[in-house]
Amino acid sequence: MATQIFDNIRAVRTKIAAQLDGFSTEQLNKIPEGLNNNLVWQLGHLVVSTEMLCYWRSGAMKERAVPLADNYRNGSKPEAFVPETEIAMLKERFFSSIDTLEAFYTEGALRVVEPFALGTFGIPANNMDELLQMCLWHDTLHWGNINVIRKLV
Structure with missing residues (x-):
């Protein structure tokens, strides 16, 4: 399962990165009226949250x-x-962080997980495979947010 989940995360992140292509630094920083964050925050949030x-x-x-x-x-x-x-550093980490995580996972460094539930929906994660599934779900949730914001900037 591990190889597939990392491939899935990369596939979603490739789509997200394509959605951000072509936006200027100013556009990436613009917070649309009525919202509390912007495209660069969404990108950074996905990097650091995972x-x-x-x-x-x-x-x-x-x-x-x-x-x-x-x-x-x-x-x-x-x-x-x-x-x-x-922004350039976040874009680079958007993919390199997944490569690093996969290497640590393969080496066995990420096998132990303190069980918890993701606050927003209470989705439980009791092991690293469940946690990686949660990360993929989280990426797709924010992909939707990115699609909304990019239409408003």
């Missing part, structure tokens, strides 16, 4: 740093204009 869920819920990798976690974690919102350099 890393946080997989590393921090893994008993073996609790101390692994997740760059920019405070900027894009659940409950955060855009606080400042995000420069092109940070």
Whole structure:
């Protein structure tokens, strides 16, 4: 199952990345009226959320740093204009983080998971395979948010 889930995450992220192509730095930073975040926040949120869920819920990798976690974690919102350099880094991590996660998974570093339920819907994750399914579900949920925001910028 593991190879398939990583392939599925990459496939969804390829579609999301294509949705973001062609937007300027200003457009990626624009918060449409009535909303509380923007396209770059959505991108950053997907990057850091997947890393946080997989590393921090893994008993073996609790101390692994997740760059920019405070900027894009659940409950955060855009606080400042995000420069092109940070956007480029997030776009690169959007895919490289999945490659890194897969390598750790294959090595067995991500086998232990502290069981929990995702707050929004209470979906349980008791092992890494369930957690990876949750990450895929989370990506597709935010893909919908991205599609809404991109029509408004």
